[in-house]
Amino acid sequence: MRHRLLALSLLICLPPTAALAASPESWSWPLDDHRLGARFDPPASDYGPGHRGIDIAAGVGDVVRAVAPGRVTFAGRVGGVPVVTIDHGRERSTYQPVRARVRVGDAVHAREVIGTLLGSPSHCAGTCLHLGRRAGKNYLDPLDLLGGGRFRLIDPSGPPPAPPTGMVGSLRRPVGGPITSPYGMRVHPVTGVRKLHDGTDFGVPCGTPVHAAASGTVIGTGHSGAYGKRVVVRHRPGLTTTYNHLSSQSVSPGDRVAAGRVVGRSGTTGLSTGCHLHFMVLVDGHPVDPQASV
Ligand SMILES: [Zn+2]
Ligand SMILES: [Zn+2]
Structure with a gap:
């Protein structure tokens, strides 16, 4: 006993x-x-x-x-x-x-x-x-x-939890120039369809250097339909920025970039009416208003 x-x-x-x-x-x-x-x-x-x-x-x-x-x-x-x-x-x-x-x-x-x-x-x-x-x-x-599934909370033999990176919502402007179209609902200038404009447009001439809004890792540099040539940078888990309609990219997937590093040059590739940068901020995959953070 x-x-x-x-x-x-x-x-x-x-x-x-x-x-x-x-x-x-x-x-x-x-x-x-x-x-x-x-x-x-x-x-x-x-x-x-x-x-x-x-x-x-x-x-x-x-x-x-x-x-x-x-x-x-x-x-x-x-x-x-x-x-x-x-x-x-x-x-x-x-x-x-x-x-x-x-x-x-x-x-x-x-x-x-x-x-x-x-x-x-x-x-x-x-x-x-x-x-x-x-x-x-x-x-x-x-x-x-x-729904009542099973969940193993802590694995004592697994890696320790990753510390937070401390990154908060202060991103740098990727280019100068005026904001020609803000984030929000609008009638698309090419398709005529009313939908969410999922980023901020900066009016800059084609060939303008585009800078990373914060440090991070390049996770994409492809050509994506409406977005044209783009660069995607992940800054921390759940926070990603994308740079769209580029004329050229100057980084590759896997590259570590510092804040301000040139990732490409502006252009008008994809569904675009003229030279500009369409800049997006995604939080857990959802577009948010970039002007709230730059
Ligand atoms: Zn746009
Ligand atoms: Zn949701």
């Missing part, structure tokens, strides 16, 4: 992470109310279109709770969007747009309030929480865990 008691007290005294490693769990809902909006729609490529999480409809000011125990590794603006990231060991959960009540380094328990939901910037028709689930660079479907 005494031995059993001793064993039990030893178990209780294990550090929390070790205890979690031994007890896989699922996620709990981050909002008290959970009406699902857009579902997870993983992109075919790193920077392709898609929906890298799920949207949960809620009200402005609703409390947002941690989906599982973990540690806050980011609480700040990414491309103008306030984001909280919690590291659970092998996986991370991300919440946006959220006014954080936690700080980087805070340990949180499941269902602990981490902030309140903001009304904007939002990519939903109404107010919603965009909840993401990531393992390394990969995006996973949060619903697999919210």
Whole structure:
């Protein structure tokens, strides 16, 4: 009997992470109310279109709770969007747009309030929480865990959680010149269709050097239909910028670039009416207004 008691007290005294490693769990809902909006729609490529999480409809000011125990590794603006990231060991959960009540380094328990939901910037028709689930660079479907799936919180033999990079939403302007068309809904000058203009246009002559808005890694330099010749730079997990309609590219995939490095020259390739730079900022795959961050 005494031995059993001793064993039990030893178990209780294990550090929390070790205890979690031994007890896989699922996620709990981050909002008290959970009406699902857009579902997870993983992109075919790193920077392709898609929906890298799920949207949960809620009200402005609703409390947002941690989906599982973990540690806050980011609480700040990414491309103008306030984001909280919690590291659970092998996986991370991300919440946006959220006014954080936690700080980087805070340990949180499941269902602990981490902030309140903001009304904007939002990519939903109404107010919603965009909840993401990531393992390394990969995006996973949060619903697999919210639906009662199993989740291994900490792998004691795995790599330690990556520290936050400290990058926040301050990007440099990639070129000078006037803003000739801002981000937002508009009638497309070529197709005549009313849709989201998903970036900011800078009016510059063809051949103008285009600079990286922040340091990062080049993850794409292809030719992409309407965007023409483009360069895609990833600055940190979840934050990407793209430079479109270029006449030439001067970097290759895999290149590390410093902020301000010339990545190419402006042009009018793709669906474009004249020389300009179409500059995009993507947060977790969603375009956001670049003018909120440059
Ligand atoms: Zn979303
Ligand atoms: Zn444009």
